[in-house]
Amino acid sequence: MENSINIKLKVWRQAGPKAKGRFETYELSNISTDSSFLEMLDILNEQLINKGEEPVAFDHDCREGICGMCSLYINGRPHGPDDDVTTCQLHMRKFKDGQTITIEPWRSAGFPVIKDLIVDRTAFDQIIAAGGYVSVNTGGIPDANAIPIPKPDADEAMDAASCIGCGACVAACKNGSAMLFVSAKVSQMALLPQGRVEGARRAKNMVAKMDELGFGNCTNTGACEVECPKGISLANIARLNREFLKAKAQD
Amino acid sequence: MVKIDAKIPEGPIAQKWENYKANQKLVNPANKRKLDIIVVGTGLAGASAAASFGEMGFNVKVFTIQDSPRRAHSIAAQGGINAAKNYPNDGDSIYRLFYDTVKGGDYRAREANVHRLAEVSNSIIDQCVAQGVPFAREYGGLLDNRSFGGAQVSRTFYAKGQTGQQLLLGAYQALMRQVNAGSVKLHTRNEMVEIVMVDGKARGIISRNLVTGKLERHFGHAVVLATGGYGNTFFLSTNAMGSNGSAAWKAYKKGAMFANPCFAQIHPTCIPVHGEFQSKLTLMSESLRNDGRIWVPKKKEDAEAIRAGKLKPTEIAEEDRDYYLERRYPAFGNLVPRDVASRAAKERCDAGFGVGTTGLAVYLDFKSSIERLGRDAIEARYGNLFQMYEKIVDDNPYETPMMIYPAIHYTMGGIWVDYELQTTVPGLFSAGEANFSDHGANRLGASALMQGLADGYFVLPYTVQNYLADDIATPRMTTEEKEFEEAEKAAKSHFEKLMDIKGNRSVDSIHKELGLVMWDFVGMARNKEGLEQAIEKIQAIKKEFWSNVRIPGSEEDMNVELEKAARLADFIEIGELMARDALHREESCGGHFREEYQTEEGEALRQDDKFAYTGCWLFKGEDQEPELHKEELKFEVVKLVQRNYK
Numbered sequence: 034m035e036n037s038i039n040i041k042l043k044v045w046r047q048a049g050p051k052a053k054g055r056f057e058t059y060e061l062s063n064i065s066t067d068s069s070f071l072e073m074l075d076i077l078n079e080q081l082i083n084k085g086e087e088p089v090a091f092d093h094d095c096r097e098g099i100c101g102m103c104s105l106y107i108n109g110r111p112h113g114p115d116d117d118v119t120t121c122q123l124h125m126r127k128f129k130d131g132q133t134i135t136i137e138p139w140r141s142a143g144f145p146v147i148k149d150l151i152v153d154r155t156a157f158d159q160i161i162a163a164g165g166y167v168s169v170n171t172g173g174i175p176d177a178n179a180i181p182i183p184k185p186d187a188d189e190a191m192d193a194a195s196c197i198g199c200g201a202c203v204a205a206c207k208n209g210s211a212m213l214f215v216s217a218k219v220s221q222m223a224l225l226p227q228g229r230v231e232g233a234r235r236a237k238n239m240v241a242k243m244d245e246l247g248f249g250n251c252t253n254t255g256a257c258e259v260e261c262p263k264g265i266s267l268a269n270i271a272r273l274n275r276e277f278l279k280a281k282a283q284d
Numbered sequence: 285m286v287k288i289d290a291k292i293p294e295g296p297i298a299q300k301w302e303n304y305k306a307n308q309k310l311v312n313p314a315n316k317r318k319l320d321i322i323v324v325g326t327g328l329a330g331a332s333a334a335a336s337f338g339e340m341g342f343n344v345k346v347f348t349i350q351d352s353p354r355r356a357h358s359i360a361a362q363g364g365i366n367a368a369k370n371y372p373n374d375g376d377s378i379y380r381l382f383y384d385t386v387k388g389g390d391y392r393a394r395e396a397n398v399h400r401l402a403e404v405s406n407s408i409i410d411q412c413v414a415q416g417v418p419f420a421r422e423y424g425g426l427l428d429n430r431s432f433g434g435a436q437v438s439r440t441f442y443a444k445g446q447t448g449q450q451l452l453l454g455a456y457q458a459l460m461r462q463v464n465a466g467s468v469k470l471h472t473r474n475e476m477v478e479i480v481m482v483d484g485k486a487r488g489i490i491s492r493n494l495v496t497g498k499l500e501r502h503f504g505h506a507v508v509l510a511t512g513g514y515g516n517t518f519f520l521s522t523n524a525m526g527s528n529g530s531a532a533w534k535a536y537k538k539g540a541m542f543a544n545p546c547f548a549q550i551h552p553t554c555i556p557v558h559g560e561f562q563s564k565l566t567l568m569s570e571s572l573r574n575d576g577r578i579w580v581p582k583k584k585e586d587a588e589a590i591r592a593g594k595l596k597p598t599e600i601a602e603e604d605r606d607y608y609l610e611r612r613y614p615a616f617g618n619l620v621p622r623d624v625a626s627r628a629a630k631e632r633c634d635a636g637f638g639v640g641t642t643g644l645a646v647y648l649d650f651k652s653s654i655e656r657l658g659r660d661a662i663e664a665r666y667g668n669l670f671q672m673y674e675k676i677v678d679d680n681p682y683e684t685p686m687m688i689y690p691a692i693h694y695t696m697g698g699i700w701v702d703y704e705l706q707t708t709v710p711g712l713f714s715a716g717e718a719n720f721s722d723h724g725a726n727r728l729g730a731s732a733l734m735q736g737l738a739d740g741y742f743v744l745p746y747t748v749q750n751y752l753a754d755d756i757a758t759p760r761m762t763t764e765e766k767e768f769e770e771a772e773k774a775a776k777s778h779f780e781k782l783m784d785i786k787g788n789r790s791v792d793s794i795h796k797e798l799g800l801v802m803w804d805f806v807g808m809a810r811n812k813e814g815l816e817q818a819i820e821k822i823q824a825i826k827k828e829f830w831s832n833v834r835i836p837g838s839e840e841d842m843n844v845e846l847e848k849a850a851r852l853a854d855f856i857e858i859g860e861l862m863a864r865d866a867l868h869r870e871e872s873c874g875g876h877f878r879e880e881y882q883t884e885e886g887e888a889l890r891q892d893d894k895f896a897y898t899g900c901w902l903f904k905g906e907d908q909e910p911e912l913h914k915e916e917l918k919f920e921v922v923k924l925v926q927r928n929y930k
Contacts, residue, residue: 049841068561069676075563075792082790082845087836090844092351094524096564098672099449100355115675122675147495148842155472158352162464166457167416171336171741177413178371181425191418191443194450198354221416228416 101197163242202257208249216273233280309753322504326353329716330510332740338462361448362569389724501763513695519799546866551693552625704747715739725874787832
């Protein structure tokens with residue numbers, strides 16, 4: 034049942050952070066529809082290397098949709114045309130023979146381009162460092178079953194914790210806001226008794242860091258939720274806003 | 285002459301770790317501030333160790349090749365983490381977890397280390413819950429458990445099918461808390477390329493900034509390598525694309541012995557290979573074997589019809605299905621250990637009963653579980669795995685059975701470490717998959733997460749401190765010292781040499797060639813003749829690589845091809861050592877199956893009188909044969925018997 038297609042790629046090439054970028058056009062033939070999108074790029078790179086040209090640089094690692102390393106803005110959508118997947122899980126069967134595919138890096142003030150399709154997402158680490166944790170040291174901890182947690186709370190916390198930190202939410206947002214990312218972590222912790230203790234401080238510090246790093250404001254367009262490969266819900270943003278207001282009220 | 289001393293503490297097995305802790309040396313808070321520790325790698329072991337060191341008051345420098353510590357491949361572990369909590373009251377205990385792990389490892393692990401692992405396992409669960417890891421819970425609010433291969437109890441804690449992700453995020457967040465506090469300095473997109481030795485001790489590293497291509501010098505009073513396994517030697521594996529064995533290999537070349545390199549785990553439940561363009565294999569969690577039943581057709585003609593696309597698996601009547609694991613191993617059934625399940629799948633496929641277009645696949649069927657529990661229950665347990673399968677294969681596993689086949693997944697072998705997780709190079713420690721220590725010849729499911737976090741949270745913080753207690757008078761060194769300069773020069777010339785080859789073949793094309801040799805001759809079934817051939821073929825690939833690889837771009841820039849080439853250069857040498865180790869080990873045990881050594885029923889046949897030791901290889905120079913040293917394994921508690929899962 035193996036089918037193959039011919040495609041035309043328009044790929045963003047940029048030699049370095051300060052270099053001027055441009056689109057390059059490449060044509061690929063006989064791409065198996067069973068190959069993944071990144072395997073298609075591997076094939077392109079193999080051809081470029083064989084011609085003595087520099088391959089296209091793109092971030093990727095686990096290739097099973099969990100590490101959050103892959104990105105790519107494909108035909109105007111973060112992680113491409115399929116729903117609920119990362120780029121590495123996108124398969125060529127989602128494209129048509131003869132189609133032109135435009136591939137760009139995440140575009141956002143918070144994520145500057147490093148090279149070609151690779152962007153710098155260390156801002157997310159800085160936001161986590163500002164408070165995305167429970168402040169406990171290793172050891173001296175009570176038994177894991179000492180505090181029962183209602184199953185619905187644990188499940189909801191797990192849903193929020195599923196965020197892979199890929200940055201698609203920021204790339205999808207016309208304001209370049211990181212609210213979905215921040216709210217997922219704040220929500221996870223706020224839902225659990227372990228995290229509730231420093232909930233107010235966490236919300237305030239993480240939001241302040243997000244603002245400081247140049248991410249935009251949330252205007253509730255909902256684009257982030259649509260493009261999130263892990264289905265992180267907008268309800269988390271509502272919870273973050275409540276936590277944030279509580280924190281302000283305590284000041 | 286390097287002497288092998290595992291430094292196992294005195295006393296009965298259950299007292300050894302307590303004795304160690306009671307007698308270890310400590311460093312007072314004022315001195316901790318003056319001591320630097322380098323941690324390479326930010327997976328479960330690296331992140332948890334670095335966070336713990338930071339909390340204790342040491343100065344920590346941590347390195348990762350990814351853009352963030354959270355990307356490390358621990359994140360992809362699906363099924364769960366073992367602990368001897370015995371919450372389900374089904375007869376579990378520290379002793380039983382210890383026993384199952386030694387037995388599961390086919391009696392090639394060091395008892396004292398495994399017992400310590402079982403002892404600290406419970407603290408890991410406590411720690412993670414305190415960090416806000418959202419483990420699965422029962423309606424009463426307490427933690428839920430499930431079963432994994434090689435155990436008859438339910439001792440596996442899990443967070444959906446994303447346990448590794450949640451545990452790693454817990455460790456990552458603890459690490460970022462220390463970064464915020466200033467005790468840990470984080471270096472991302474930064475790869476260790478050389479270890480710096482001063483007066484016979486590891487005192488730092490040379491790293492390559494992967495964004496700028498610049499080499500950097502970093503001093504540490506001690507260096508910890510938590511850099512994962514070398515499964516990608518096979519090109520196709522369940523490892524992430526960037527997972528590599530290079531840090532371990534640099535350590536080997538500086539005198540750290542490499543232990544049991546041939547012990548590689550082949551995971552039975554992976555999505556089968558489907559094309560030449562394929563870049564990696566995707567694991568389907570072992571937890572699926574709790575509710576999925578593995579089978580192939582009983583009749584050869586049915587298998588042939590399926591391969592030709594003329595018959596669907598759902599059309600095969602119940603009595604015409606061979607649930608071969610349940611048939612061969614009634615006591616453990618579909619939950620036999622990984623090595624056993626993998627070999628059984630290969631046996632059926634080799635005998636002509638395989639399915640899929642290639643005949644190299646077996647079914648993992650959820651039909652009876654869905655009938656028994658309902659589709660919703662199965663979706664709640666494995667929803668994300670089923671979705672992943674459907675996206676890749678374009679087939680709905682709720683309706684048609686999954687197709688699976690074994691693939692390289694984990695390496696039990698690795699850098700040799702003593703009880704303190706110290707290598708044969710003083711001051712150089714190794715943790716997690718990078719070391720060889722706890723899994724013997726086969727790792728049980730849900731034990732990798734346990735070992736990574738045990739090493740990082742609860743072992744290294746004690747043992748590295750014990751080492752550093754003798755170093756409180758050693759001042760921080762400047763990296764202008766000649767040892768740093770020389771190490772940097774060596775690294776620089778290595779990269780220049782790679783760039784100068786200017787051949788005709790891409791890195792990947794050579795890596796794929798290596799992978800095929802490894803899979804064919806050093807894979808699931810090995811024999812003397814094949815291994816001898818493999819060594820020759822690998823040496824030829826090495827020659828081809830060093831004369832014909834083509835790396836575009838420059839070394840003083842971000843250059844992904846150069847990164848890959850440098851790692852492949854090491855994979856080629858690791859592959860050769862794996863073959864050499866497999867050739868010397870004339871027995872079958874765990875993941876190492878020598879066709880010459882099997883029982884009449886095709887089970888692995890150990891030679892305890894000759895091979896009850898850890899094979900430790902010492903580097904003797906480029907293109908020289910390495911030297912074999914042996915750490916004899918003394919089993920004081922567990923009795924050596926043939927593993928029986930029947």
